Structure formats: structure tokens, C-alpha cells
Amino acid sequence: MKKRLVILGGGESGVGTAILGKKEGFDVFVSDFGPIKDYYKEVLAINKIKFEDGGHTEDKVLNADIVMKSPGIPDKADIVKKLHKKKIEVISEIEFANKFTKAVTIGITGSNGKTTTTMLTHHLLKAGGLNIGIGGNIGKSFAWQVAEDHYDSYVLELSSFQLDGIVDYAPHIAVITNISPDHLDRYDYKYEKYIDAKFRITMNQKKTDYLIYDADDEAITDWLSKNKTKAQLIPFSLTKTLKTGAYLNNDKMEININEEEFIMETDAVSLEGKHNLKNAMAAASVAKLMQIRKETIRESLTNFQGVEHRLEKVLKIQNVQYINDSKATNVNATFYALDSMTAPTVWIVGGVDKGNDYEELMPLVNEKVKAIICLGLDNKKIIDAFGNIVDMMVEVDNMTDAVRTAQKLAEKGDSVLLSPACASFDLFENYEDRGKQFKNAVHNL
Incomplete structure (x- = not known):
């Protein structure tokens, strides 16, 4: 008997999950409370995947073995409450897709800077010759790529909503760019709940994994002082001199990882502003861990073009x-x-x-x-x-x-x-x- 996979939301992550689910032998059904865009309807039809939009037919949703909920749908939605009541597992696209790939993932989260850091990290690793995809909250959905592309590794931009829906997922390298109050309407207006959601990125990491984080960020350092992660910690800072990690030494960015030093003039980094220096430190730290050559890192930080709609x-x-x-x-x-x-x-x-x-x-x-x-x-x-x-x-x-x-x-x-x-x-x-x-x-x- 085929397992029934119900997908809530017929956007990029929903349709990507549907394609992967069908490929992996699930009985797939997509249900969207609002309208599904024509492009996605065509994709579902071509792939012979059943769907509905403009409302949920409860008996077609509540008979699921597993449900993938798109990140835009809050836990407070009626249909989600009913699924929880029936103890049907509700997960995110990242959790679902990760089970069907052996690729190494780099997961990047934070209140700000995560898109820039994700794109910059991808730029560095691709320039270093890695066969690497980019997904999550950005571009083509991770699940869709797992179904159709064959990458050895992925850089994933992960929102707190995507992290809310993980159970076993763990990135090999996790990055938390910063944490400041955002989306509090989804977390009962409790900042601690939002912070905890961000730190789910490291909850399943092992001793062989890494957590790169902003050591100047109060919410992050406070959480780390009170909670444990198995991952190896790689901090970055604009104000402290660090033995391990990335820091500022006058007008130079210095990175010490695995007893290897990387030094670059801050003026040479193409992105402007202090916050972008932090994004560069995070991305370069990932590149060092992934053994990209220093020269490639330096060159890529000099020629990166930035992100549309961000300064x-x-x-x-x-x-x-x-x-x-x-x-x-x-x-x-x-x-x-x-x-x-x-x-x-x-x-x-x-x-x-x-x-x-x-x-x-x-x-x-x-x-x-x-x-x-x-x-x-x-x-x-x-x-x-x-x-x-x-x-x-x-x-x-x-x-x-x-x-x-x-x-x-x-x-x-x-x-x-x-x-x-x-x-x-x-x-x-x-x-x-x-x-x-x-x-x-x-x-x-």
C-alpha cells in the first residue's frame, strides 16, 4: 500500500515536494486554501499529481500518513490544528527532501542577512569547483532539486518556519547570521520562542558538524551560554579577537580555522557596510571548512554582485x-x-x-x-x-x-x-x- 503524502500549499516548496514524493512512490495530493498559480497547476497536471485549490477538503487531507506544510501556513490554521489532533506528522519540505539525498547541506538562518550570506556562500563554493545547488527559502525548491538534479552539496536558506517543521534534519555546517525580533506574530509575541526556532538548526548536529555564529549578537551568545550543541563552534566578530573563527584586525579580516589562517583587506570585499562584512566572514568560514583555496575565496569576495532588493x-x-x-x-x-x-x-x-x-x-x-x-x-x-x-x-x-x-x-x-x-x-x-x-x-x- 502506497503511503499517502498530503501537501498543504501549492507554491514552489509544495510543488517541489509533490514531484519528489511521486518519484519516491508516495500517493500524493496537494491542497491549497488559496489559488494555485497557473504555472504550478500545469506542472502538477503534467506530472499527474492530484490537487485542489480555493479550500481544503478535510477528508482528503486528514487521511494522510504524512503532511508537508508550506512555510507560509501558520500552525494556528484550522486544518493544521486538526492534523495535530489526529497525531498526523506535519513536517517541512527540508525535512522531507533531506531523507532522499546523500548530499552535504549547509543551512543558513538568521533574522537578516541570510539571503546575502546564502548567495555569497554558494558563489564561493561554486567558484571553488564544488557541484553545489542553492535552495530553501530561495530559488528552486530543495525537494524539486533532489528529485531532478544531482548535486553533491546544497546551500539552503532556512527560515524559522522551515526549521519549525524539522525532526531529524541536520546540516553539516549551520550558520546563524544574527537574531532580532521578527515574525513574532507567529510565535505568540514571545521572542524566546522565535530564538528557540532559529536554534533548531543545530539541534540534530553531531560532533563532526559545525555551527558558525555571530559572537557579537546578544540573543545568540545568551542562548549558547544556557544551552548545549554537539557541533563545533566557529564564531565571527567585529569587536573581539578570536582564537578560532573570523574577526577584524584593524582593516583586515582574519579567519583561523583548523589552524590555518586566511587574511584579506576589508576594502577589497565588494559588499559595503559592517553587516556585509559579517556576511562575508560567515561565508568565508564555510568556504574554509569546505576546503576551498584561499585565492578562490579572496577573488570571489571581491567580485560578488550582491542581492536584488537589498541595499x-x-x-x-x-x-x-x-x-x-x-x-x-x-x-x-x-x-x-x-x-x-x-x-x-x-x-x-x-x-x-x-x-x-x-x-x-x-x-x-x-x-x-x-x-x-x-x-x-x-x-x-x-x-x-x-x-x-x-x-x-x-x-x-x-x-x-x-x-x-x-x-x-x-x-x-x-x-x-x-x-x-x-x-x-x-x-x-x-x-x-x-x-x-x-x-x-x-x-x-
Whole structure:
């Protein structure tokens, strides 16, 4: 009798899991509460996989042997509660796919910087000649690649939601870039629960595995002081000198791993900003552990191009620099963006608030921001927080108005920064849509 695999969510991770499940001999059924995109419907149809969208038929879901839940679906959803009540195992795509591959995985998580670090790590390892895939929260789903591609190793960007659904999965190398309050609406507004979710990345690691982490991050060091992991610890820091790990020595980045030293001038790293130096340290530490040549690491850190929608310079118009940081969906990401601004800044902010506390941005806004443009349906919290700090505050409800207003407020030598600190779902499909609309509006000025 075939085991029944039910997949909740017909997006990238759901459809990838369906393809792998069918290949591995499961009786597969995909169910999506919302509409499934036409492209994915076609893929399911071609592969003769049964599916439904626009709602869940309970008896077709609750007869599962195992359920893969897409990361966007909260545990609080009715159908998930019913599955838990029936004691049916609910796992993530990462957990499911990992059982069908012998590939080595590098898992990267964190509140910010994980996409950049994942892409940079992949860039370094690929340049070093490894047959390596990239997946997780980014690009083609991990399960889909396990079904169709034959990589020896993978770099996976892992969100806390994906880690919530793991049971046995353990990456050979885990990276935690940083932890700051985010998605607290999914964790009963308890920061400790969110921190614990991030650390699930190391829960199954063995003595032969590694955990690379930010030693300057209070939430991370606090957790490590109170909890145990079997993995070998490789810290990185901008403030401490470390015996093992990566650190800053004046204007040089130094990495000591396995009693081998790697030194590189920080000026030569292509990505700008302190936070990107940390991302570079994390990625280079992975490359050292994977035995990539020093020369390749150095060259790859020099020529990496960065990530779309993350501090992406769009255009300079009348000596005003327009910067797209749409991927900044929480306060901490926006903190890094404002921290890296060197010119007076017109800041476009707002969207769906995930329990934000704007307190930590106050000194930066005071020092760097000359005007704020609120782009959201409910801007009260932003107005209350910054109303007395900046001279000019404007509310708009679409990207064209936001960019045109910014152009009027900016003078020669200023920067216009889209760094929303919020999710995008009130006015846009997702942060990519928001970033693309920003770039289009800038190009149309």
C-alpha cells in the first residue's frame, strides 16, 4: 500500500515536494486554501499529481500518513490544528527532501542577512569547483532539486518556519547570521520562542558538524551560554579577537580555522557596510571548512554582485542616489540600511507591522533622516514614533506617489532609501513586487 503524502500549499516548496514524493512512490495530493498559480497547476497536471485549490477538503487531507506544510501556513490554521489532533506528522519540505539525498547541506538562518550570506556562500563554493545547488527559502525548491538534479552539496536558506517543521534534519555546517525580533506574530509575541526556532538548526548536529555564529549578537551568545550543541563552534566578530573563527584586525579580516589562517583587506570585499562584512566572514568560514583555496575565496569576495532588493543602488538622478532595500521587512534590517547611509536621507517606510519596536532606530533617524514618506495603509505607529524627530512627514498609498514625493523632498547630494521595516502585503504581492515597483517608478522620473 502506497503511503499517502498530503501537501498543504501549492507554491514552489509544495510543488517541489509533490514531484519528489511521486518519484519516491508516495500517493500524493496537494491542497491549497488559496489559488494555485497557473504555472504550478500545469506542472502538477503534467506530472499527474492530484490537487485542489480555493479550500481544503478535510477528508482528503486528514487521511494522510504524512503532511508537508508550506512555510507560509501558520500552525494556528484550522486544518493544521486538526492534523495535530489526529497525531498526523506535519513536517517541512527540508525535512522531507533531506531523507532522499546523500548530499552535504549547509543551512543558513538568521533574522537578516541570510539571503546575502546564502548567495555569497554558494558563489564561493561554486567558484571553488564544488557541484553545489542553492535552495530553501530561495530559488528552486530543495525537494524539486533532489528529485531532478544531482548535486553533491546544497546551500539552503532556512527560515524559522522551515526549521519549525524539522525532526531529524541536520546540516553539516549551520550558520546563524544574527537574531532580532521578527515574525513574532507567529510565535505568540514571545521572542524566546522565535530564538528557540532559529536554534533548531543545530539541534540534530553531531560532533563532526559545525555551527558558525555571530559572537557579537546578544540573543545568540545568551542562548549558547544556557544551552548545549554537539557541533563545533566557529564564531565571527567585529569587536573581539578570536582564537578560532573570523574577526577584524584593524582593516583586515582574519579567519583561523583548523589552524590555518586566511587574511584579506576589508576594502577589497565588494559588499559595503559592517553587516556585509559579517556576511562575508560567515561565508568565508564555510568556504574554509569546505576546503576551498584561499585565492578562490579572496577573488570571489571581491567580485560578488550582491542581492536584488537589498541595499541595491538603482539610479542617480540630479545627484540624488535612489536605493532599493525592499527586502528589509523588519526593524533590524532597516537599522543596517540606515547605518550604512552617508548622505542626508529621504526614507520611505511602512507596510504591515509585525509587532515592530522602532526605538532602536531613533538615534539613526535623528542623525541621518531629513524626511519620512509613509507607504502603508496604517502608518499610525510610524507617525507616533518619528513625528517629533523629522521636520517633514508625508503619507502616500502607492509607490509612484512615494517616489515622486521623495524626488521633491531630496536635494543634490541626498539619498532616497526604500527600507520599509515592514511586510508588504497591504499594498504589494511581496517584497520583490514592492522593490520592482520602486525601481520602475525611479526609472520613470
